[in-house]
Structures are given as C-alpha cells and as structure tokens.
C-alpha cells in the first residue's frame with residue numbers, strides 16, 4: 001500500500017494496515033442505502049506510537065481530545081476507550097469488535113493516548129488496561145466474528161441494523177444466529193481467560209486513563 005500522511009501524533013510515517021468494508025461500523029451510520037457496498041475504507045497505522053486512523057483523514061487533535069475527555073460530561077473524569085495495542089485487537093485484526101467503538105476518529109494505544117494528551121496540553125495521571133465488562137464483551141464478540149458471516153452479528157441484530165432481509169443471505173443469517181446462540185457459551189470459556197491474560201499482560205481490550 002502507498003505511504004500516507006505522517007502520523008498526527010508523532011510525525012512518523014503511516015502505513016496501510018487493514019481495509020474495512022464500508023458497510024460495517026458506526027462510522028457509516030446514516031449512509032444512504034444502496035451506496036456501493038464494495039467500497040472499502042483503508043485504515044493506516046503508525047508503527048511508532050501505534051495510533052490507527054482512516055487513510056487520508058485530516059485530524060484535529062483538540063477535537064480528538066474533546067471526544068474522549070469525559071471529565072466534564074458525566075463527571076467521573078476517566079477516559080475509557082478501545083485499546084488498539086490489546087490482545088483482542090491482535091487476535092481480531094479487522095474482525096476486532098472494538099475497532100469502531102472509539103469515541104473519536106483515532107484508534108489509540110496507551111502510548112498514543114499519552115502523546116495525544118501531551119500534544120493537547122493535558123496531563124494524564126495513569127493509563128491502565130484493566131479487566132472490564134466492555135473489554136470482555138469485545139473479546140467475546142471478536143472471537144465470534146471469526147465464526148460468523150456477518151461482523152458483530154449479535155450487536156447488529158440487537159441494534160436493529162441487521163435483519164434477515166438485509167443479511168448476505170437468509171442462510172447466512174440463520175447460520176450466524178445458530179453459531180451465536182450455541183457458540184457463545186462455549187467461546188466464553190476461552191474469551192474470558194484470554195482477556196484476563198491480556199489485562200494481566202497490560203494488553204487489555206480497554207484503556208482507562210485519568
């Protein structure tokens with residue numbers, strides 16, 4: 001893949017990482033139906049600080065900080081976002097369930113979060129990747145994504161975005177429903193200890209910072 005813009009956080013070159021189908025993920029919510037489902041979004045990453053972002057996107061660091069800073073909203077002062085340097089992101093790659101769960105347009109790692117704080121004049125006291133319910137859910141969904149035709153099947157069905165009518169096929173929808181319902185209890189037996197190992201190795205699925 002072609003070389004892209006420099007990393008918005010550390011200035012090193014960005015390299016093409018993965019391509020996502022345009023139809024998946026919250027980024028495309030509101031896109032008109034019938035837009036070309038084959039068009040892909042290329043995600044670049046920085047091999048130095050670990051941040052990832054959509055190819056060619058211009059990023060305003062102050063806006064990115066405002067998107068993740070919850071110190072004024074619900075007042076808990078904590079930042080919580082998916083960890084691109086996590087074990088689950090490494091397992092899932094483009095099937096990682098946390099990939100579109102970030103509040104801004106940057107997919108951050110603990111290192112790149114610290115850089116974003118520095119660059120926007122905010123002090124980050126601690127960065128951890130603890131065990132969390134959200135991280136466990138993402139690990140489970142990431143592993144199920146390896147088994148189903150549709151990415152994030154359970155989440156998309158629950159949100160009402162995926163129905164038999166707009167599935168790849170009725171067979172694929174039915175197969176995913178069976179795999180999700182019957183497979184989830186078994187996959188949990190693997191996903192829970194894996195996420196625990198990730199958290200212990202400081203590679204948990206969610207970054208929590210103050």
Ligand SMILES: [Zn+2]
Pocket residue numbers: 007008009010011012046047048049050051
């Ligand atoms: Zn960088």
